Structure formats: structure tokens, C-alpha cells
Amino acid sequence: MNFKKVPLTAIRRLSIYARMLAGLEADGKQQVSSRDLGETASIPSTQVRKDLAYFGQFGKRGSGYSVKELGFRLRKILGIDRAWNVALVGAGNLGRALFSYPGFSKQGFRIVAVFDNSPGKVNKSWKGTRIQSIKELSKTVREKNISIGIVAVPASGAQEVADEMCKAGIKAVLNFAPKRLKVPTGCMQANVDLAIELENFSYYLSKLR
């Protein structure tokens, strides 16, 4: 096993492998090689093996990896062998789409509370989930053991919401607002920033002509 620090990027690829394995398992496949695992995502087999080697020796020379065994191990490593409770703040267009998306809970990420600060939204219900006032965040985070927060409010309110989340004990913030947030150490942050993706496109598109 490789005891060096695990590259940040390796963890993200582990998610890709895990998803791939779930598909293979559903198809009844028993064995898979590092080449097959990386193929559809264009990840070289040697990268796949390096990534896995950070966590152990899961394969068998000559035949590859057991789909079932490796899937199990990866889910364990990624911490998705259990459910995680998620708070959504911002009951707008995006929040609604995220809330009603069944993919999350299927993966074990359950949006167990929704918050907003607009009087027009608070106390309305979405499929039986009451939209709570942002003031109730702290209490609810503790009560429902919420560790992940999703920020789906306009940029102007995003930092404030993230601050509240971290103060309430949320340890990981997924931010959709087009704004970089500051979070205290001990709190993780990830940004889904469509402007960056699109501008990355336009940069390269501009160079084509």
C-alpha cells in the first residue's frame, strides 16, 4: 500500500469508479480490470491502479478486481455506506430542482430540511417538508444531525448563509452562488460555478477562430 498523501483528485476519481462499479454490479458483471474501469471516463488504467493503491490491494493479478468487493470497499472509503443529512438553504428555482431530484437520496444524501428567509416562502411546504425560517437553522441542524449544507441563494446572501451554516455545526458547504465563500477552518467548501465552466468554454472557443 502507498502511504503517501492521497491526491485530492484521486478521491474524486474514486467516485467515478464507484459509480461505474454500481453499474457493472447491476449488469451482473463479476470481474473488472483497471483498464475497463477507467475506459469510459478516459482515465488511464495506471491512474486507476495508483488511485486504488492509496487504500489497499484490492485486485488479483491476471484477472482484475471483484466488482462486488471493490464496490463495497470504495463505498466504505467514500463514506457512502451510510446516509448523510443535508440542509438546503434557498427555496428558489434551483433549490426546487435540487430538492425534487431523487438522485440524491438514492445516493444516500437526504435533504431533510429546507430554509429560506422570504416571508412568502417560509412555512409553505414542498412535498410534506415545511420550508423553515433561516432562523431555525441552528436548532434544526443539531436536532437532525445535519452535516452538509447546500447554498442556493443569490450571491448577495451566500456568505451570510455559509456563516450561519458553519456556526450551526455544518461541516461541508456546497455553494451554487456565483461567489467565492470564506469558511472557517474545519469546514469544507465546494463550489458549483457554472460561470466558470462556461467561461472556460468561451476562452477555448475564442481561440478556435
Add this chain to the structure above:
Amino acid sequence: MNFKKVPLTAIRRLSIYARMLAGLEADGKQQVSSRDLGETASIPSTQVRKDLAYFGQFGKRGSGYSVKELGFRLRKILGIDRAWNVALVGAGNLGRALFSYPGFSKQGFRIVAVFDNSPGKVNKSWKGTRIQSIKELSKTVREKNISIGIVAVPASGAQEVADEMCKAGIKAVLNFAPKRLKVPTGCMQANVDLAIELENFSYYLSKLR
């Protein structure tokens, strides 16, 4: 100027600087230092300067960068000094949120066509935009000079849609389906993969206890 290849990551940071500059300009600020520019995004000033140096010398020693001038130059570099036409495929929950989001067109990315393959959706209208059959994609891409495509269909149909897009002449595909796509060389791809973000969280969360 630095003629070495521009790191992929530098381009993404350029977007962050450009957004920051837009804010500063709106606030009436005239000058900004590399330190200020990176600060809110926790990017070291030396990284900011390196990133900018790939494209020229925009600053003035002692006083920093002109907000207006640098903003202009970055928008030019990023290709956002013009509008880009975007096709959205998948008129579901997510597609609807994306379509109705005013932030895109404000940034110059205009969703000028929406496609779906469900008879229940095709020929319905969203705010005056007719949802077209996916069969019309190729024609419309040519007619409306569309260079960017957004995939917002279930994973099962995502590859097929991406294939259509690339065949139709779309050069950049932004994929929201939880599935890695294969695109031909000459076509760019970016993935917004919430499962990866969340599983990245759960990996680190699991290690906390």
C-alpha cells in the same frame, strides 16, 4: 510575458478575477492589487500575478491594476466580450431552472433553443421559447450559430445527446448527468457532477470521527 503553456487551472481563476473586477467596477473602485484580487477567493497574490502574466503585463508597480482596464482585458481573454448561443437539451426540472436563470444571459450566455424527446414536452413553450424535438437539433444549431450545449437529460440518454450535439457542430458540452461522456476530439466537455462533490464531502466527513 510568460510564453509557457497556460495552466488549465489558471483559466478558471481568470473567471474568478473577472467576476471580482466586475464587482469592484460597480463599486467605483479604480485600482486593485493582486493581493486584493485573490483575497476573497483565498488565492495567493503571487498566483494571481502568475496567472495574469501568461497574458501580458497589466499592472503598474507600486499601485496595482486598473480595475477598468484589467476587467476589459480579462473579458477579452475569456471571450466574454461577446455573446454565445447555447442549446439546452432536457426540459425537465433542472433544465427549467437553468433556462429561467437570468444569470446566464447577463453573462452573455444565451439559451436560444431548448430540446426534449418526450412528446409531452415537445412544442410546449417556455416564456415564448418553443421546446423543439431533439430531431431539430442539427438544423437549429446551424441556423442559430450555437456553439455550446447543455446536457440536462437522465444519464441513460446523455451520451446519445452529446453525440448528437457534437455531430451537429457544437464545440463545447456542459453535462449535468451523472455519467462521464465521450466526446470526439475537437469537442470540449465539462461535467457538473454533484455526486462527486457530495461524495468528496462524505469521504472527509467520515475521517473526522
Add this chain to the structure above:
DNA sequence: ATTAACTTGTGAATAATTTCACAAAGTCCG
């Protein structure tokens, strides 16, 4: 005019990550 304080731009050093190369082990088949 001099000094102190800033700030940029950039080569060099460092760090992080990916790719290569290959030994060792397992499989398959006649």
C-alpha cells in the same frame, strides 16, 4: 530629494500529480 512602504513581474525552487516501465502473480489452453 530622500526614505520607507508598496507592488509588479518573473526565474528558480518546490510541491503535487500523472505517466512510464517492469517485476511478480494469475489465467488459459493445448
Add this chain to the structure above:
DNA sequence: CGGACTTTGTGAAATTATTCACAAGTTAAT
């Protein structure tokens, strides 16, 4: 069994990206 083929795991090398260190230009105050 023996030989051809497959596949893993892993140091070493190569590549890519970040950070350091500092010369050189700029500003501002007295």
C-alpha cells in the same frame, strides 16, 4: 506442465502547477 497472455502494484521519471525570493518600478510623505 509449459508457454503465451493478462493484469496488478509500485518505484522512478516526467510533467504540471504552485510558491518563493527578489530585482525593479511606483507612490507618498516629509
